[in-house]
Amino acid sequence: MATYLYCVRSDVTTVPAGLTGVDGTAVRAIDAVGMAVWVSDVSDAAIAPTVERIKQHDAVCAAALAVGDTPVPIRFGQTFGDEAAATTAIASRQATLRQRLERVSGCVELRVVVTHGHEGDGNEDSGSKEAGSSASPIVSAEGPGTAFLRRLAREGRADLAREIGCEEIRHAIRSSAEPLVVDQLRCESARGLAFFPVLVRRPNVSAFRSAVHEILLSQRIALSVLGPFAPYSFAGDA
């Protein structure tokens, strides 16, 4: 049986009873140089990715996040020949993993996903609607940047407008909600989404969402704040 990895954590927390992972396999914790690694036994080392399996992997990381301190989630699809091989590999990277665990301790990841980049209503003069609202110190709804984004949207460049809008929002959030942000990464565009991950302390999740909402009052960019998640984006390449 191969050993499939889900996450690494610094505290010794009991795996919730009945927790299952990929293909319904039982999740258990093993010790690796003082760190707890949540794993399950899979019949084949080659775990082909499916949406269902990805959901199962994420569900285990979410369960780990729900109990005890924040785990470092492991990327989908990593298996070892057996438990000993997994332990050896973890041990060989323990310094980096401990550094990552310290970085994400007490935090969760939120992902700000831009769904429209200044193309929400298509109304040419609708910028005047924001005249009475509180403008962001970074982005003005009346500015040349906004006009440029509107032009992109009109020209059908929704993807580019979304990416630029994402970066605008990221800077606005960095400016307005900085005390709530432990860390944030640059915008990415992948598989049709423009997004950026933010690391926030667990008690600050609601405050962060409220701060984003306030920023959006002066914007014409539609977005969603997804999460909280185990901090995949801040786990780095251990």
Place this chain on the structure above:
Amino acid sequence: MPDEVIDHAPLEIADLINRVLDKGAVIAGSVTISVADIDLIQLDLTIVLTAIETVRSRERRAREDPSGHVSVLRAQ
């Protein structure tokens, strides 16, 4: 911000796939992921992205050019 009801399910699935496949610590071992070669994921994503872009395209088509001309979007 337009007042519209957005079904977040496709968005969440696309984000889930981005997050779990592309991020997280890499310990090595037998890594089965090669994102460019994931047929099943691509299939599911096609459905997700089609759902998103179809709605957007219809909105845009109706808004921009009632005659039926549609701007070409980025190929996924």
